[in-house]
Amino acid sequence: MSHFCYDATEIRFMPHVVLLPYSTEEVSKIMKIAYSLDIPVTPQGGRTGLSGGALPVQGGLVLSLLKMNRIIEIDVKNMQVVVEPGVIAADLQESLKKHNLFFPPDPSSTVESTLGGNVAENAGYTRAVKYGVTRDYVLGLEAVLPDGQIINVGGRTVKNVTGYDLVALLIGSEGTLAVVTKIICKLLPKPAIRKTCIIYLNDLGAAADLVVDFFGAGNLPSAVEFMDNMSINSVADYLPRLGSLMRREAAALILVEIDGNHEAAIDSEARRIMSLCEGHSGIVDAKLAENDEQAEQLWRIRRETLPALKAKGKDHLEADVVVPRYQLPFLVRSIQESIEGKTVKVATFGHAGDGNLHVTIQYLRGNFSELEEAHELLGEIYRKTIEMGGKLTGEHGVGITAKDYMTIQMTPVEIDLMKRVKYAFDPKGLLNPEKIFPDDND
Numbered sequence: 001m002s003h004f005c006y007d008a009t010e011i012r013f014m015p016h017v018v019l020l021p022y023s024t025e026e027v028s029k030i031m032k033i034a035y036s037l038d039i040p041v042t043p044q045g046g047r048t049g050l051s052g053g054a055l056p057v058q059g060g061l062v063l064s065l066l067k068m069n070r071i072i073e074i075d076v077k078n079m080q081v082v083v084e085p086g087v088i089a090a091d092l093q094e095s096l097k098k099h100n101l102f103f104p105p106d107p108s109s110t111v112e113s114t115l116g117g118n119v120a121e122n123a124g125y126t127r128a129v130k131y132g133v134t135r136d137y138v139l140g141l142e143a144v145l146p147d148g149q150i151i152n153v154g155g156r157t158v159k160n161v162t163g164y165d166l167v168a169l170l171i172g173s174e175g176t177l178a179v180v181t182k183i184i185c186k187l188l189p190k191p192a193i194r195k196t197c198i199i200y201l202n203d204l205g206a207a208a209d210l211v212v213d214f215f216g217a218g219n220l221p222s223a224v225e226f227m228d229n230m231s232i233n234s235v236a237d238y239l240p241r242l243g244s245l246m247r248r249e250a251a252a253l254i255l256v257e258i259d260g261n262h263e264a265a266i267d268s269e270a271r272r273i274m275s276l277c278e279g280h281s282g283i284v285d286a287k288l289a290e291n292d293e294q295a296e297q298l299w300r301i302r303r304e305t306l307p308a309l310k311a312k313g314k315d316h317l318e319a320d321v322v323v324p325r326y327q328l329p330f331l332v333r334s335i336q337e338s339i340e341g342k343t344v345k346v347a348t349f350g351h352a353g354d355g356n357l358h359v360t361i362q363y364l365r366g367n368f369s370e371l372e373e374a375h376e377l378l379g380e381i382y383r384k385t386i387e388m389g390g391k392l393t394g395e396h397g398v399g400i401t402a403k404d405y406m407t408i409q410m411t412p413v414e415i416d417l418m419k420r421v422k423y424a425f426d427p428k429g430l431l432n433p434e435k436i437f438p439d440d441n442d
């Protein structure tokens with residue numbers, strides 16, 4: 001039980017029972033019994049969620065899908081894959097390699113997060129800027145409703161406009177509408193060549209300007225990631241072996257990846273990006289990774305940012321704000337303004353090409369004035385994001401950590417409409433209760 005009571009938020013809620021079913025039929029039976037006895041059920045995948053979505057806030061039953069972890073079929077001819085929800089993202093990537101296929105959604109939590117969790121959160125990842133998010137790759141779902149009925153929505157056709165798009169509705173529903181038990185995804189041929197550039201800058205705002213300029217100049221990189229000085233230094237402390245690649249004094253780091261199949265085209269795009277850097281303000285250093293091994297080391301710096309920040313041993317509040325890309329420079333500068341003079345420490349990193357920043361506010365455990373300051377800062381960042389036409393969460397979901405801020409973004413009419421959708425699926429409110437909706441409106 002102590003294993004299943006927390007996720008990556010490190011918040012804890014103890015379940016009364018944990019069940020690990022092996023099949024859809026078992027899930028259906030469990031759901032029928034829980035429904036008839038009014039027992040709350042919380043679906044769980046790899047528990048890497050950053051909004052508390054997998055936490056059993058009312059106790060009851062945790063339904064861990066980790067044992068339903070079969071890759072049922074890799075259909076090479078149709079470039080599709082059928083998986084159970086407990087498949088770990090990295091395992092799927094590994095299995096596809098030998099077929100030269102690629103499932104673009106691959107979050108930084110790839111070694112622990114599950115496909116079911118990725119679907120439930122509509123996960124993003126570093127390459128979403130070019131390839132889109134999880135929703136763009138899911139063609140069909142099998143799912144079990146709160147009362148135990150099994151549904152199959154979408155399927156193996158590339159197109160389907162028959163009625164409302166229930167596949168799209170379930171994706172990103174954070175396990176509040178149905179338990180996903182099978183996933184049909186489309187795949188892409190794996191790009192043959194990838195090149196990575198690392199760019200250090202002495203000014204955060206200039207870094208955000210550069211991100212916007214990449215796209216303005218007609219480039220479509222497969223990833224554009226961003227880290228601020230605190231993120232850079234946390235990783236340098238956490239992974240000292242990669243120290244030679246890190247510039248501790250830099251205000252910001254940008255990683256850019258370009259991919260494709262033709263060497264000449266990739267080289268010319270890489271040259272365009274490097275020459276854009278040459279003339280840009282704030283550049284300290286910009287270079288291309290020398291080989292695949294070095295490129296992998298650079299990506300490790302980015303992937304390990306969150307674990308490195310957590311290793312500092314402080315408590316955190318985390319925001320996952322997203323703005324239209326052209327607003328990124330304004331968001332970065334406004335976060336800088338907001339944190340000036342504050343006691344709490346703030347790290348900003350994330351998927352800059354998507355306008356999606358992760359803001360980690362660190363405060364001393366047990367220090368209530370720091371906790372209060374952290375909450376005020378979080379509220380301010382959310383409000384500024386919404387004023388810029390942004391959204392509360394780009395990929396981590398609302399869960400329990402962002403639900404109190406929902407009214408900043410959504411009108412009562414919109415929230416009510418969502419609640420009516422929830423009611424249509426789950427009239428007793430037993431599936432993953434107390435998520436997404438602000439308490440006052442319950």
Ligand SMILES: Cc1cc2nc3c(=O)[nH]c(=O)nc-3n(C[C@H](O)[C@H](O)[C@H](O)COP(=O)(O)OP(=O)(O)OC[C@H]3O[C@@H](n4cnc5c(N)ncnc54)[C@H](O)[C@@H]3O)c2cc1C
Nearest residue numbers: 045046047048049053107108109114116117120124175180
């Ligand atoms: C180091 C680190 C890096 C990360 N990087 C990224 C990133 O790059 N992009 C990104 O988007 N996120 C990222 N995340 C957040 C997290 O990994 C994702 O939200 C991921 O999709 C969660 O998957 P999971 O299997 O761990 O799900 P869990 O945390 O177990 O659950 C998440 C939600 O999904 C629901 N759920 C799980 N399985 C099912 C199912 N079968 N049916 C219905 N509902 C279900 C749960 O109820 C819960 O609401 C990161 C987290 C960490 C710790």
